[in-house]
Amino acid sequence: MAESSRVSDEGDDEASRPYRPGYELVAEQLLDHIAERGLRPGDRLPTEQGLAEILGATRNVTREAVKVLAAIGRLSVRRGAGIFVAEGGGGLVDDQLLQFRPTSMEDVLMLLDYRSVIEAETARRAATLATPIEVRTIRESAKVSLEAALRYDGHAFARADEAFHDAVGAASHNVFLRSSVAGVRRLASQSDVLLFHGDAPGSLEVAARQHLAIAEAVSAGEAELAGRLMVEHIATTQSQFERKIRDRLFNLGDRPAPGAPAGGGEAESPPHSSAS
Known part of the structure; x- marks a missing residue:
């Protein structure tokens, strides 16, 4: 289970810091990875195992991160083909x-x-x-x-x-x-x-x-x-x-170090989306 962490006005103690699921940390890192490398819509990403190694996460947590990013339209997972940066509408702005x-x-x-x-x-x-x-x-x-x-x-x-x-x-x-x-x-x-x-x-x-x-x-x-x-x-x-x-x-200090399991190494179910 991903470790929880919280922050409060009083301090930075473990009991009062905000919950950071492992898949959320890895999803965030994966978006940074895409941006830093200038990947474009349609570009292929490494396999789940390859991404896990790059991000210093377990394969299970990486899989959940990929699922949530696919659910919000940032990645495209094609059975038998791989993981891709999601296609836009074709225009430069998109x-x-x-x-x-x-x-x-x-x-x-x-x-x-x-x-x-x-x-x-x-x-x-x-x-x-x-x-x-x-x-x-x-x-x-x-x-x-x-x-x-x-x-x-x-x-x-x-x-x-x-x-x-x-x-x-x-x-x-x-x-x-x-x-x-x-x-x-x-x-x-x-x-x-x-x-x-x-x-x-x-x-x-x-x-x-x-x-x-x-x-x-x-x-x-x-x-x-x-x-x-x-x-x-x-x-x-x-x-x-x-x-x-x-x-x-x-909570940036809670990011998994390269080679270390993210979120304690156990996958969690991604959240359900709702508008705000």
Whole structure:
């Protein structure tokens, strides 16, 4: 079983440091390996055993890391052919985004900064352009997110959260903005899996009440207020990501040394993904 580690305000003692599953450490190392070597979509990686030797991990833990990276779309595992860097959409921008590191402070902050710019604009446009049916869809998805939050149903919240942001994007009446919102959230979901093990990064109720406030601003046609509230909503998410990544940085010493088993050498099941 992967060793657990925790960090607290009081100190760095073993009992209070955040849990770092072995497959998470190795998945993180594998993404770094791909980026450092400039591997491109479609490039073939070594076998599981070869990767285990490169990363200083056991084969079982490496297999779980490969599984979770395949599940979030970063690797492609082809039976009988091998392990490959996942293909993008074929464009230069898509290929560059495949270098996104879901546990890197720099990359996550750039992503959230871009998300703030894009989603603030979709909210402003939605407040100006949304039809009555679109306003109702936005409000209903916000209410469903609050209901899910109050009963601590993370999976239901994730579905409602995705529906809310997509509804705001649709109400902007700009297919490129809507597509950008969806693409950015797909990248953010990779961080959810590796940093939060599929859980939402912060208080579900706080996020849901922010949804409701944005929905009311859109309904009232308050474009600047809707944009400002969306920026605040994403800033809340950003603070949670920053805290989690800072916790991770305290545990860099827990990385397996070359030649040493990662996470105690025993495989763990990868997490289930959910949007935040």
